Amino acid sequence: MKGTSLDIKDLQLNALLEVTQAVNNNLPEDDLLKIYKFTLLADLKINKLALFTERSGEWVCRVNFGTKNDLLGSELPEKYKELKNQIGLVDATFDEFDSVFPVYHKNKLLSVVFIETDSKLGVQDRFLNALTNIILVAIENKRLARQQMEQEAYRRELEIAKKVQNFLFPKELPKIERLQIEAFYLPHHDVGGDYYDYIQIDENKFLACIADVSGKGVPAALLMSNFQASLRALVRQTKDLKDIIEELNLTTYVSGNAENFITFFAGIYDFKTKELEYINCGHNEIILKKSDGIELLNDGTTVLGMFDPLPFIETKRIKNLDEFFLFTYTDGLTETFNEEDEAFEFERLLKILKDDCPQDLSEFHNQILEALNQFKGNKPFHDDITMLSCRIQNK
Incomplete structure (x- = not known):
C-alpha cells in the first residue's frame, strides 16, 4: 500500500515536471495539448479522456483518446458549459466516462474534461484538475499575449495609416x-x-x-x-x-x-x-x-x-x-x-x-x-x- 502511494507520487511528479517544462519552453498551443495527452497516457494511466475548450466562439473537443468513437472536433452540449463542480456521468452521450469536471481560471471557464481512470491506480482527481489547469492557463496566457501583440501591431498600423492619410x-x-x-x-x-x-x-x-x-x-x-x-x-x-x-x-x-x-x-x-x-x-x-x-x-x-x-x-x-x-x-x-x-x-x-x-x-x-x-x-x-x-x- 505504501509502495503504491509512492508510485503514484512519482508519476504525479513526472507529469508535473513534463508539463511545466513544456510551458517554460513556450511551445505552441497544439504542442502543449499533445504533451498533455501523452503525459496522461504514459504517466497517469488515464484510460479515456475528452477535453473540450472554446475556440473561435465554439466549444469543441481538442484532446481525445481511448473512446470507441472519435470525439475530436465534436461540440460540447450546452448543459456542460454551466458546470461548476465535478460530477459522475449518467449521460448516454458520454457513458464511456466515469466523471466530468470543469476547469476555471479567475471565474472563467477554460475547459470541460471527461475522464475514465484506473481505479486500482487511484489517481487523485484534484491533481488531474490542477495539471489540466496549468496547461490551459498557459494556453490562455499565450492567447492573451498574442491578442495583445496583434492589438499593438494594429495600433502601429493605424498610426502609420493616419499619418499617410494626413498627407492625402x-x-x-x-x-x-x-x-x-x-x-x-x-x-x-x-x-x-x-x-x-x-x-x-x-x-x-x-x-x-x-x-x-x-x-x-x-x-x-x-x-x-x-x-x-x-x-x-x-x-x-x-x-x-x-x-x-x-x-x-x-x-x-x-x-x-x-x-x-x-x-x-x-x-x-x-x-x-x-x-x-x-x-x-x-x-x-x-x-x-x-x-x-x-x-x-x-x-x-x-x-x-x-x-x-x-x-x-x-x-x-x-x-x-x-x-x-x-x-x-x-x-x-x-x-x-x-x-x-x-x-x-x-x-x-x-x-x-x-x-x-x-x-x-x-x-x-x-x-x-x-x-x-x-x-x-x-x-x-x-x-x-x-x-x-x-x-x-x-x-
Whole structure:
C-alpha cells in the first residue's frame, strides 16, 4: 500500500515536471495539448479522456483518446458549459466516462474534461484538475499575449495609416477673392475612406474632387492613398478628364481586386473660358448653385474599381459660369440617422442651400453640422463625413 502511494507520487511528479517544462519552453498551443495527452497516457494511466475548450466562439473537443468513437472536433452540449463542480456521468452521450469536471481560471471557464481512470491506480482527481489547469492557463496566457501583440501591431498600423492619410489632404486651400475653397472632414474611426483634394493645373485651371471608398478603417485609407497618388500623377500627365477617370478606374480595379470600389466626383474649372467640366462616378448628387437656380451634377459613369473597362463614361461641360457655388459631400452626411432611424437625406440638405450663395464657407459647414447634430440627437455618427465647398467669383 505504501509502495503504491509512492508510485503514484512519482508519476504525479513526472507529469508535473513534463508539463511545466513544456510551458517554460513556450511551445505552441497544439504542442502543449499533445504533451498533455501523452503525459496522461504514459504517466497517469488515464484510460479515456475528452477535453473540450472554446475556440473561435465554439466549444469543441481538442484532446481525445481511448473512446470507441472519435470525439475530436465534436461540440460540447450546452448543459456542460454551466458546470461548476465535478460530477459522475449518467449521460448516454458520454457513458464511456466515469466523471466530468470543469476547469476555471479567475471565474472563467477554460475547459470541460471527461475522464475514465484506473481505479486500482487511484489517481487523485484534484491533481488531474490542477495539471489540466496549468496547461490551459498557459494556453490562455499565450492567447492573451498574442491578442495583445496583434492589438499593438494594429495600433502601429493605424498610426502609420493616419499619418499617410494626413498627407492625402491639401495643406492649404485657396481663399482669395475669385476662388474660395473650404473643406471639413470627420472620420468615423481614427482613419477613414473619404478623400477630397484641390489641384492647381495651370494659371487658369484647377481640379476639385471628393471621393468615398467602400469599407472603413486602415484598408480603406490605404486604398484611398493609392488613389490620391494616382490622381495627382495623372493630372500632371493629361488634362483630359475622361482619360484620367479611365486610368483611375484601372488602378482601383487592380489595387482593390475588384472587391472594393470608390465613388468619385471631379470638376475642372477654367477661369479663362468660364467653363466647368465635371464627371460623377457613382457619387452622391453634387449641388451647383447658380444665379438662375440649383443644378444637380449627376452625369458621368458608375463607381470606380468594379468594372474594367467602365461600361459607359461621359463628361459634361457647363458654360458661362462666372459666379457660382459648388457643394460636394460624402454619403455619411445624408445617411446620418436620428433616434427614430430616419436618415437626414438629400432633401433636408437642399433646404439649407435654398438661400443665396454662402459668403463664409466655414460658417456654412458649421451650419450643416449644427443641423446634423440637432437631427441625430443622441444617435452617434456611423460613417465618415466630408464636405468640400467651392465659391467662384469670376467677373
